Amino acid sequence: MQKKNATREELLKNKKDTNLSDKEQQIENDKDVGENKEAKKKEISKMSVEAKLWFGPYLHIITSRPKDADQLLTNFLEKSSFFRYADMCFGNGLVTSQVEVWRGRKKMIIPTFNQKILNSYTDALQKHSKRFVSDVEKSYDGNSIQLLPKIWKHSLDGFCETFADIDADLVVGQDQYLTNVRRFEELVLERCLKPWLYPNFTFKHSPLGKETTKLSENIWPFVTQLMNLKKMTLCDNSDDDLKKKRHLNHLFSLLAEKYMEEEDVAAELQNMILASTETTSYSSGFTFLALAMHPEIQKNVQNELDSIFGTSDRDITLEDVINMEYLERVIKESLRLFPSVPFVMRNIDKTIEIDSHVFPAGADIVVAIMNIHMRPDLWPDPWKFDPDRFLPEEAEKRHRCAFMPFGHGSRVCAGVKIAMTMMKITLSTLLRKYDVKPVLYKSLKEIQLDYAVFMMPKDECQVVLEKRKK
Numbered sequence: 001m002q003k004k005n006a007t008r009e010e011l012l013k014n015k016k017d018t019n020l021s022d023k024e025q026q027i028e029n030d031k032d033v034g035e036n037k038e039a040k041k042k043e044i045s046k047m048s049v050e051a052k053l054w055f056g057p058y059l060h061i062i063t064s065r066p067k068d069a070d071q072l073l074t075n076f077l078e079k080s081s082f083f084r085y086a087d088m089c090f091g092n093g094l095v096t097s098q099v100e101v102w103r104g105r106k107k108m109i110i111p112t113f114n115q116k117i118l119n120s121y122t123d124a125l126q127k128h129s130k131r132f133v134s135d136v137e138k139s140y141d142g143n144s145i146q147l148l149p150k151i152w153k154h155s156l157d158g159f160c161e162t163f164a165d166i167d168a169d170l171v172v173g174q175d176q177y178l179t180n181v182r183r184f185e186e187l188v189l190e191r192c193l194k195p196w197l198y199p200n201f202t203f204k205h206s207p208l209g210k211e212t213t214k215l216s217e218n219i220w221p222f223v224t225q226l227m228n229l230k231k232m233t234l235c236d237n238s239d240d241d242l243k244k245k246r247h248l249n250h251l252f253s254l255l256a257e258k259y260m261e262e263e264d265v266a267a268e269l270q271n272m273i274l275a276s277t278e279t280t281s282y283s284s285g286f287t288f289l290a291l292a293m294h295p296e297i298q299k300n301v302q303n304e305l306d307s308i309f310g311t312s313d314r315d316i317t318l319e320d321v322i323n324m325e326y327l328e329r330v331i332k333e334s335l336r337l338f339p340s341v342p343f344v345m346r347n348i349d350k351t352i353e354i355d356s357h358v359f360p361a362g363a364d365i366v367v368a369i370m371n372i373h374m375r376p377d378l379w380p381d382p383w384k385f386d387p388d389r390f391l392p393e394e395a396e397k398r399h400r401c402a403f404m405p406f407g408h409g410s411r412v413c414a415g416v417k418i419a420m421t422m423m424k425i426t427l428s429t430l431l432r433k434y435d436v437k438p439v440l441y442k443s444l445k446e447i448q449l450d451y452a453v454f455m456m457p458k459d460e461c462q463v464v465l466e467k468r469k470k
């Protein structure tokens, strides 16, 4: 588990290093080492991680080697024991569920990620990004503004209109729901760090357990509200095939055909809201911060937008989204430095040996995505914000797990493409009109991080806005 409220550098320093021989071998294999060998060796030993930690009865092995990530995430699909602590509010859905539930569900649900269906979301996503910008404009006092709460709120509305196929204007309680979810996530982290609260009995009677129960009672009605709104419009006999296959519509047809229970639909919906809106909002927030600190890169992004839109303020089309190639590289570089899912975890049921490292059966493996993304042997000068690392010719030189913000293996993120579209639309809608400038931080290393299930910027993405002069 990561420490809360630290800079990324502090988080990385806190990891133990017990695996030098392997890294030395890596250095020997690296043809570019040359004279810098000693310096590089020192740097690698500082950054790479192999630690074993006990949390109560659970052994956690942390790895930041792409080869381990590849083999472990390909061969093992069961999520860590800690995921059970999130059930009360996240439910047992695709992201959180145990393998036996996941297998059947994935087959049933994955058709809703068909590219044609996702492409049909562009207009609604655009509408809510415009609302995000006008909301920002209304509350901007000329000094600075925290973008994150607004990005998240409007991304939740966008989710309602796309995946849930509900009129977002009918939905109430978004802000309270998001506050409750955040608090719940903090409590999940706290429970993970307090082994005496692992047994349900002690947890239920603890102040933490009581607060969690209360939050859960407040969080689920939001999901029920969405389901009720959907039920009211289900008899709307739309013959639009793409609409019928939207996520919640599809879940309701599985319910009608008795493949799912009502509580399964609620869990899937809850899982999908959090998997899609929190991750994309935090990642967009980090990207705004990175661009605020790198005005020349921000200018490049805006030049690309100008080349697509000229001086017109017309709507974004799917083709425009595809043409935002530089912005895509910027987002990827931001996901490398600040992955909103900084690690993934698996419980392994068989002992596996990878390059003489033994991962024993029963252990929970933590694949430290954030650390892999900062290995100087994979990412020279790792703190440098350089979108060109993601030029196709550069990307193909790297190990396939050198960059894995969306995970890897069969349980890789189902929403990679739509996530990129969502972020491109949010970022470009604001950047077409405004320059963003930094407030609290001058460099990426200074950004304070908050972590509870997902990683976010502690300052809620505080920026100064200046109307663009074209």
Ligand code: HEM
Binding pocket: 079, 094, 095, 106, 272, 275, 276, 277, 279, 280, 283, 339, 340, 341, 344, 345, 405, 406, 407, 408, 410, 411, 412, 413, 414, 415, 416, 418, 419, 422
């Ligand atoms: C920047 C945005 C996003 C990031 C960084 C991200 C990251 C991830 C990661 C790392 C996983 C794997 C977790 C694991 O292996 O334990 C995952 C799973 C998943 N994500 Fe995303 N995600 C993003 C956006 C989205 C969006 C927009 C959606 C849906 C619309 C989505 C839906 C899912 C689902 C359904 C899974 C579970 C897949 C499975 O277990 O079969 N994600 N995501």
